[in-house]
Amino acid sequence: xxxxxxxxxxxxxxxxxxxxxxxxxxxxxxxxxxxxxxxxxxxxxxxxxxxxxxxxxxxxxxxxxxxxxxxxxxxxxxxxxxxxxxxxxxxxxxxxxxxxxxxxxxxxxxxxxxxxxxxxxxxxxxxxxxxxxxxxxxxxxxxxxxxxxxxxxxxxxxxxxxxxxxxxxxxxxxxxxxxxxxxxxxxxxxxxxxxxxxxxxxxxxxxxxxxxxxxxxxxxxxxxxxxxxxxxxxxxxxxxxxxxxxxxxxxxxxxxxxxxxxxxxxxxxxxxxxxxxxxxxxxxxxxxxxxxxxxxxxxxxxxxxxxxxxxxxxxxxxxxxxxxxxxxxxxxxxxxxxxxxxxxxxxxxxxxxxxxxxxxxxxxxxxxxxxxxxxxxxxxxxxxxxxxxxxxxxxxxxxxxxxxxxxxxxxxxxxxxxxxxxxxxxxxxxxxxxxxxxxxxxxxxxxxxxxxxxxxxxxxxxxxxxxxxxxxxxxx
Amino acid sequence: xxxxxxxxxxxxxxxxxxxxxxxxxxxxxxxxxxxxxxxxxxxxxxxxxxxxxxxxxxxxxxxxxxxxxxxxxxxxxxxxxxxxxxxxxxxxxxxxxxxxxxxxxxxxxxxxxxxxxxxxxxxxxxxxxxxxxxxxxxxxxxxxxxxxxxxxxxxxxxxxxxxxxxxxxxxxxxxxxxxxxxxxxxxxxxxxxxxxxxxxxxxxxxxxxxxxxxxxxxxxxxxxxxxxxxxxxxxxxxxxxxxxxxxxxxxxxxxxxxxxxxxxxxxxxxxxxxxxxxxxxxxxxxxxxxxxxxxxxxxxxxxxxxxxxxxxxxxxxxxxxxxxxxxxxxxxxxxxxxxxxxxxxxxxxxxxxxxxxxxxxxxxxxxxxxxxxxxxxxxxxxxxxxxxxxxxxxxxxxxxxxxxxxxxxxxxxxxxxxxxxxxxxxxxxxxxxxxxxxxxxxxxxxxxxxxxxxxxxxxxxxxxxxxxxxxxxxxx
Numbered sequence: 001x002x003x004x005x006x007x008x009x010x011x012x013x014x015x016x017x018x019x020x021x022x023x024x025x026x027x028x029x030x031x032x033x034x035x036x037x038x039x040x041x042x043x044x045x046x047x048x049x050x051x052x053x054x055x056x057x058x059x060x061x062x063x064x065x066x067x068x069x070x071x072x073x074x075x076x077x078x079x080x081x082x083x084x085x086x087x088x089x090x091x092x093x094x095x096x097x098x099x100x101x102x103x104x105x106x107x108x109x110x111x112x113x114x115x116x117x118x119x120x121x122x123x124x125x126x127x128x129x130x131x132x133x134x135x136x137x138x139x140x141x142x143x144x145x146x147x148x149x150x151x152x153x154x155x156x157x158x159x160x161x162x163x164x165x166x167x168x169x170x171x172x173x174x175x176x177x178x179x180x181x182x183x184x185x186x187x188x189x190x191x192x193x194x195x196x197x198x199x200x201x202x203x204x205x206x207x208x209x210x211x212x213x214x215x216x217x218x219x220x221x222x223x224x225x226x227x228x229x230x231x232x233x234x235x236x237x238x239x240x241x242x243x244x245x246x247x248x249x250x251x252x253x254x255x256x257x258x259x260x261x262x263x264x265x266x267x268x269x270x271x272x273x274x275x276x277x278x279x280x281x282x283x284x285x286x287x288x289x290x291x292x293x294x295x296x297x298x299x300x301x302x303x304x305x306x307x308x309x310x311x312x313x314x315x316x317x318x319x320x321x322x323x324x325x326x327x328x329x330x331x332x333x334x335x336x337x338x339x340x341x342x343x344x345x346x347x348x349x350x351x352x353x354x355x356x357x358x359x360x361x362x363x364x365x366x367x368x369x370x371x372x373x374x375x376x377x378x379x380x381x382x383x384x385x386x387x388x389x390x391x392x393x394x395x396x397x398x399x400x401x402x403x404x405x406x407x408x409x410x411x412x413x414x415x416x417x418x419x420x421x422x423x424x425x426x427x428x429x430x431x432x433x434x435x436x437x438x439x440x441x442x443x444x445x446x447x448x449x450x451x452x453x454x455x456x457x458x459x460x461x462x463x464x465x466x467x468x469x470x471x472x473x474x475x476x
Numbered sequence: 477x478x479x480x481x482x483x484x485x486x487x488x489x490x491x492x493x494x495x496x497x498x499x500x501x502x503x504x505x506x507x508x509x510x511x512x513x514x515x516x517x518x519x520x521x522x523x524x525x526x527x528x529x530x531x532x533x534x535x536x537x538x539x540x541x542x543x544x545x546x547x548x549x550x551x552x553x554x555x556x557x558x559x560x561x562x563x564x565x566x567x568x569x570x571x572x573x574x575x576x577x578x579x580x581x582x583x584x585x586x587x588x589x590x591x592x593x594x595x596x597x598x599x600x601x602x603x604x605x606x607x608x609x610x611x612x613x614x615x616x617x618x619x620x621x622x623x624x625x626x627x628x629x630x631x632x633x634x635x636x637x638x639x640x641x642x643x644x645x646x647x648x649x650x651x652x653x654x655x656x657x658x659x660x661x662x663x664x665x666x667x668x669x670x671x672x673x674x675x676x677x678x679x680x681x682x683x684x685x686x687x688x689x690x691x692x693x694x695x696x697x698x699x700x701x702x703x704x705x706x707x708x709x710x711x712x713x714x715x716x717x718x719x720x721x722x723x724x725x726x727x728x729x730x731x732x733x734x735x736x737x738x739x740x741x742x743x744x745x746x747x748x749x750x751x752x753x754x755x756x757x758x759x760x761x762x763x764x765x766x767x768x769x770x771x772x773x774x775x776x777x778x779x780x781x782x783x784x785x786x787x788x789x790x791x792x793x794x795x796x797x798x799x800x801x802x803x804x805x806x807x808x809x810x811x812x813x814x815x816x817x818x819x820x821x822x823x824x825x826x827x828x829x830x831x832x833x834x835x836x837x838x839x840x841x842x843x844x845x846x847x848x849x850x851x852x853x854x855x856x857x858x859x860x861x862x863x864x865x866x867x868x869x870x871x872x873x874x875x876x877x878x879x880x881x882x883x884x885x886x887x888x889x890x891x892x893x894x895x896x897x898x899x900x901x902x903x904x905x906x907x908x909x910x911x912x913x914x915x916x917x918x919x920x921x922x923x924x925x926x927x928x929x930x931x932x933x934x935x936x937x938x939x940x941x942x943x944x945x946x947x948x949x950x951x952x
Binding site for chain 2: 020410418449476
């Protein structure tokens with residue numbers, strides 16, 4: 001008999017209460033056990049993911065490794081203990097008013113609902129970064145399976161649940177839901193404490209609104225994508241037109257353009273030579289297989305709409321073998337600015353736009369016209385005559401990450417990565433969804449005032465090794 | 477000619493752009509200059525605040541000192557530089573995939589709208605903690621003046637603006653708005669980047685909803701108050717009834733009960749002796765002057781409504797000299813649980829409720845019935861026979877701060893303070909509104925990938941002194 005969603009969330013909540021006081025060591029062990037189990041099952045998982053997503057074997061094999069790597073990075077982040085943010089002020093009766101003993105640490109939020117993405121069946125899927133960081137934070141997780149790859153998601157879920165159970169996880173700590181209505185109900189359920197979502201702006205915003213409308217609103221961490229504009233100076237465009245065109249094409253066709261970090265817009269001062277290079281390169285680009293027919297349909301619709309923007313011209317398409325064409329369009333800066341939002345469409349798939357600027361003022365004006373984005377970039381030469389400061393200042397206002405002479409696709413999963421950014425890049429620009437700090441989304445501070453040692457969590461006691469790296473009386 | 481709000485916000489945004497790259501030293505200097513100017517003006521400010529708020533001179537004089545102290549703590553927090561969260565991963569081509577150079581720090585959000593509270597004309601007013609932390613974060617501020625004390629707010633605003641200008645702050649970095657509609661418009665304006673609010677659940681929720689409904693939603697940090705239940709074991713209630721009653725009465729009449737940390741509910745296993753003590757003590761309590769006639773009206777209405785809850789009995793009132801009575805009611809745990817939300821009303825002013833439990837199971841059931849609160853507490857004896865663990869676990873779920881054998885009123889402004897907590901204590905339980913970490917609400921991370929040294933902010937360069945305490949390649 002199927003469990004009702006209400007029972008499932010109640011069971012997750014109870015499981016969370018049981019692991020709330022697990023030590024960092026226990027949580028790390030669980031994360032590593034899940035990572036090991038995933039690596040072991042690679043051979044069974046990859047063929048099923050290939051069938052469901054059209055992604056090639058090498059990419060999916062690498063993605064399993066990236067996913068287990070994320071889990072292991074989270075295990076190390078938990079061992080590191082800085083996420084506890086231990087802060088202590090000792091009582092001081094000489095102050096006016098006298099200061100009580102205060103000991104602060106973070107605590108886990110509760111049941112986290114995770115909505116996996118379509119484009120990374122492993123790394124942003126059931127056992128992906130959001131799940132890893134929620135478990136690392138000491139939360140229970142209920143994962144809404146992406147309808148694009150249900151079979152491999154169920155397999156990953158089973159592997160993960162069994163691996164966790166083997167190291168003592170209580171029943172219900174990790175579970176899956178599948179249908180659309182269950183996803184909404186998960187956001188609205190009183191025992192759901194936070195949501196992590198990776199997907200479209202449209203879908204993410206609807207769920208964000210539902211999370212905000214609750215009687216008790218909950219944090220909603222939505223990673224909704226980006227236009228990821230890359231700006232190319234005149235010197236770069238003339239000195240390295242071919243390399244820039246090659247790099248751009250490689251980046252917009254990586255994963256068949258189905259990356260949230262795809263550079264959808266290349267803004268160039270003097271784009272003629274780059275466009276000429278692209279005309280040749282794009283025509284020869286290999287065929288692209290998209291995730292599924294719905295994605296093809298949506299891609300083609302968005303591409304056709306962007307092609308209708310006044311002043312938008314096709315630079316080149318490839319032969320269209322595969323599911324769809326690789327398409328690069330170009331438009332003048334003045335037409336681009338006139339078109340407003342209609343030209344700034346995120347096209348999920350191998351379509352991109354080159355914006356041709358006559359001068360650096362136009363480059364700046366185009367930069368100003370973008371809103372929040374996961375990433376942006378600047379391509380310039382050594383000793384470039386273009387003044388970089390003003391452009392950089394604008395990009396800092398809108399970006400979670402700024403890339404210099406590289407491309408934004410291919411995210412390093414590290415401590416210094418920031419994957420987020422002003423809306424609509426994310427619904428909460430204060431946190432990253434990728435990298436070691438992603439677990440901070442699911443912890444909140446709590447302060448203990450005047451507590452006897454015996455009732456304090458062991459990490460807050462006077463003899464805790466954690467105090468060596470804590471802030472005590474204002475000093476680190 | 478009055479400036480339009482749109483112009484005012486535009487000017488604040490421009491001022492923010494100018495100070496975005498100010499050094500921590502410059503920001504600290506500005507905070508200290510404001511603190512010094514406030515202290516100097518104490519003699520002029522306090523009499524006006526007395527007229528507008530009915531609060532006594534000693535309290536208001538102390539509050540100015542607390543306010544300048546908050547500004548100076550923020551100046552030290554900025555000098556500390558940990559809020560920059562500097563994190564660096566060096567390029568490593570030996571990894572698969574090769575890792576690029578990544579340098580992460582936080583950056584300021586932009587224009588912050590601050591809504592000051594009625595009950596602390598200085599510490600949560602125009603130059604209060606929210607303003608101090610927003611400026612410390614490197615933001616511009618526009619402060620909605622609380623209608624309860626407009627004159628002293630304008631005086632503080634002028635002092636603060638002049639002090640900031642004297643150390644080089646651009647025009648419009650700090651400014652005020654007064655009318656209700658301007659407050660809403662501030663939340664809705666496209667250039668407003670975040671809101672900090674201290675006040676009622678009703679008013680805060682309305683503004684929170686407006687912040688979430690925006691085309692580009694913004695962070696809304698609302699501190700909406702709390703019921704702050706304090707739990708007393710049977711042993712404590714019998715061994716220290718008088719001390720407990722005295723402490724409770726002192727705490728619920730501090731500031732005439734107009735504190736968001738007022739312990740509105742005392743939940744006691746075996747309350748008869750404490751109630752008997754309270755009957756005597758409350759009758760003799762001094763008269764209370766509330767902030768203004770509107771607050772008196774609202775207090776009396778809420779008190780009368782809570783008095784109508786079935787099973788609610790008056791323990792005692794004082795003589796009612798001043799603006800209103802000090803009132804303590806009592807109710808059995810079973811009646812309290814039956815009454816649901818109607819008994820769990822925050823009464824702003826000197827009214828409180830003692831919940832009388834027959835046994836420790838009832839104490840636990842009552843604890844479970846509370847939702848998010850700024851603070852909660854446990855009063856117990858040394859070697860108390862009551863098992864504390866289950867109660868503490870429940871309080872950890874709902875509280876931002878838990879107090880042991882002390883009272884929640886009187887907030888220490890320190891590094892380890894947490895003033896926040898699950899909704900409705902705050903609209904964002906991940907951050908504190910009081911203490912050094914409050915500035916983190918107004919910073920977001922940004923990562924720089926593969927950047928030449930010369931285009932990096934000085935704190936991210938290889939020769940930055942800040943790197944000594946940064947996390948580099950995963951290690952602190």
